[in-house]
Amino acid sequence: MLNGLWLGFFLVAAVSAMAQWLVGGNAGIFAAMVESIFAMAKLSVEVMVLLFGTLTLWLGFLKIAEKAGIVEWLAKVLGPLFARLMPEVPPGHQALGLITMNFAANGLGLDNAATPIGLKAMRALQELNPSSTTASNAQILFLVLNASSLTLLPVTVFMYRAQQGAPDPTMVFLPILLATSVSTLVGLLSVAVMQRLRLWDPVVLAYFIPGALLLGGFMAFLGTLSAAALGSLSSLLGNFTLFGVIMLFLVVGALKRVKVYEAFVEGATEGFDVAKNLLPYLVAMLVAVGVLRASGALELALDGIRHAVNWMGLDTRFVEGLPTALVKPFSGSAARAMLIETMQTQGVDSFAALVAATIQGSTETTFYVLAVYFGAVGIQRVRHAVGCALLAEFSGVVAAIFVCYWFFA
Numbered sequence: 001m002l003n004g005l006w007l008g009f010f011l012v013a014a015v016s017a018m019a020q021w022l023v024g025g026n027a028g029i030f031a032a033m034v035e036s037i038f039a040m041a042k043l044s045v046e047v048m049v050l051l052f053g054t055l056t057l058w059l060g061f062l063k064i065a066e067k068a069g070i071v072e073w074l075a076k077v078l079g080p081l082f083a084r085l086m087p088e089v090p091p092g093h094q095a096l097g098l099i100t101m102n103f104a105a106n107g108l109g110l111d112n113a114a115t116p117i118g119l120k121a122m123r124a125l126q127e128l129n130p131s132s133t134t135a136s137n138a139q140i141l142f143l144v145l146n147a148s149s150l151t152l153l154p155v156t157v158f159m160y161r162a163q164q165g166a167p168d169p170t171m172v173f174l175p176i177l178l179a180t181s182v183s184t185l186v187g188l189l190s191v192a193v194m195q196r197l198r199l200w201d202p203v204v205l206a207y208f209i210p211g212a213l214l215l216g217g218f219m220a221f222l223g224t225l226s227a228a229a230l231g232s233l234s235s236l237l238g239n240f241t242l243f244g245v246i247m248l249f250l251v252v253g254a255l256k257r258v259k260v261y262e263a264f265v266e267g268a269t270e271g272f273d274v275a276k277n278l279l280p281y282l283v284a285m286l287v288a289v290g291v292l293r294a295s296g297a298l299e300l301a302l303d304g305i306r307h308a309v310n311w312m313g314l315d316t317r318f319v320e321g322l323p324t325a326l327v328k329p330f331s332g333s334a335a336r337a338m339l340i341e342t343m344q345t346q347g348v349d350s351f352a353a354l355v356a357a358t359i360q361g362s363t364e365t366t367f368y369v370l371a372v373y374f375g376a377v378g379i380q381r382v383r384h385a386v387g388c389a390l391l392a393e394f395s396g397v398v399a400a401i402f403v404c405y406w407f408f409a
Contacts, residue, residue, distance in 0.1 A: 006334075009288035016297035033294045040290035040337075044283040047163055047340060054159045056271035061249050062105060063267025064260050068253040075100040081207045085197060086138040088128055095124035099142060107152040118146060119376050126377040134381040135374060137195050140388070141188075143373055147364045147389035148187030149396060151180045153241060154361035160340060161357060164348040170238025171349070172357045174222070174230065175403040179362035181215060183396030190388040230407045285337040289323075293341060298323060317409075318401045320346055321355030325397045328359065329366040329390070336360070354408050358400040366393050 017033060020026040065071055075097045082089060082096055089095055098121035105114035122139060129136040135143075154176050161169040192199050199208070222230060253260045292298045306319045321342060328335040339356045346352040366389045374382055 006284060006288050009292045012297045013288075013291045013295035016295040016300065020296055029295065033291050036290035036294035037287050040286040040341075041283055043340065043344075044279065044286045047160070047286075048279045052272065054156060056268040058155055059271030060264035060266075060268035061246055062101075063270070064253040064258060064263045065104070065249045066101065066267075067258045067263045068249065068256045070249065070252055071101050071104060072097060074104065080203050084201050084204050085141060088136065089125070089138050090128075093124070093128070095121055095128070095138075098124055102146070103150050106146065106150045114146075118142075118373060122373045122377055126379075129377075131381075132378060135379045135383055135385055139374075139377075139379070140383060140385045141191050141195070143369060143385055144187045144191050144388045144392060145184065146373070147366045147369050148184040148392035149180050149362055149364040150184055151176060151361050153245065155242070157339075157357050157361040158238070158242075160336070160360075161343070161348060164340065164343040166348045168235050170235050170242065172234070172354060172361065173238030173241070174234035175354075175358045175400065175407050176361035178219070178403050179358055179396055179400040182399035183362055183392045186395040187388060187392030190391050191384070194384040194388060234407070285333040286340065289334065289337040289341050293345070315405075315409075317351045318355050318404065320350075320352030321359065321401075321404075324356040325359045325363065325400075328363050329393055332365040335365070351404070351408055355401060355404045358404050359397055362400050363393050363396040364389075366390055 013033065017029045020029045078100060079091060079096065082099070083091060098117060102114050102118040102121050105117055121142065125136065125139045125142060129139065154173070157172060157176065158169040161172070189199075191197070198204070222233075225233065250260055253263065289298075302319055302322065305322060306316045309316045309319060323338040323342060324335050327338055339353075339360045342356045343350075343353045366386075370382060370385060370389065374380075374385075
């Protein structure tokens, strides 16, 4: 899948460049494309330096949370809910702890770290699966919730914005939180319909109703604020939550007699191992995206979408942020490359870049997750997983666009 996508970027760019040269007489197009290749390779290394720090930092803190029992406590708290949503998983099964850790890593926006944990969870669920080739209900729900992007604290998006010089990297905190809530809710409801899960069960309602009331009340409060006040509140809550999570992990770890420094270093070492393997993928995708943009092919595709949106009488400013959404279902590295490229060409705090950042933080690599998670356990018949995951993905993109108009237009 990624081979075809990556090769396709170059082939489309080549066709576009030839057309501009032979038809449009633009002989400088090839020089622009070559210049873009080297510029993007350089940018990849610059982004990677900060990514090293981000992954090592947060996997270090996540290891403290694991040793302090926070993850285990979350698994116990969510146990009654999992018992209703995944009835085939026995209480206390190791899969529940792994699922909780995966959700925790996703919640912190550490998608690269969440993947290896998620693969362990999928293997644990496969042990309970009576079929070796057909996805179980529990596996589908777990995958769709992953594909819906359970991002509560998108630190990697903050990191990319900081690396591109954003004065306030956390400004997109609330938009991402609201958009990812929509995608996750749609993903859960779609699976519940297909699997006939009893969401009206008293235990399930005891989890969902307070959360829905809090989210609804919070959105009602946000509706009373001006755009400037929304931006300020998003920044305050983003930074406060970020530092608050760090302090929570440290304080609980200290109270539980965890050697927090040693635990942090252990987790950071794992983060370093994860991060060091990402540079080749980042270089590959950034270079491909750079060539696509320099050839004029990407702008041509966006022009088509822009004309269609304009024909419907709608505002077209969000269109420049759509490249991230178009490739996100296929590749996380390609979406990151599109986000970085949008921030570079449009400006880090431009409306298009804010839309792209919100989409990046509230959607997931649906086809990649399907291929990797199910492929790791030999699942061939995925049943309703694709439809539910894509519906959640689409809902996240639409919600991200609407929320950005609410906050930043």
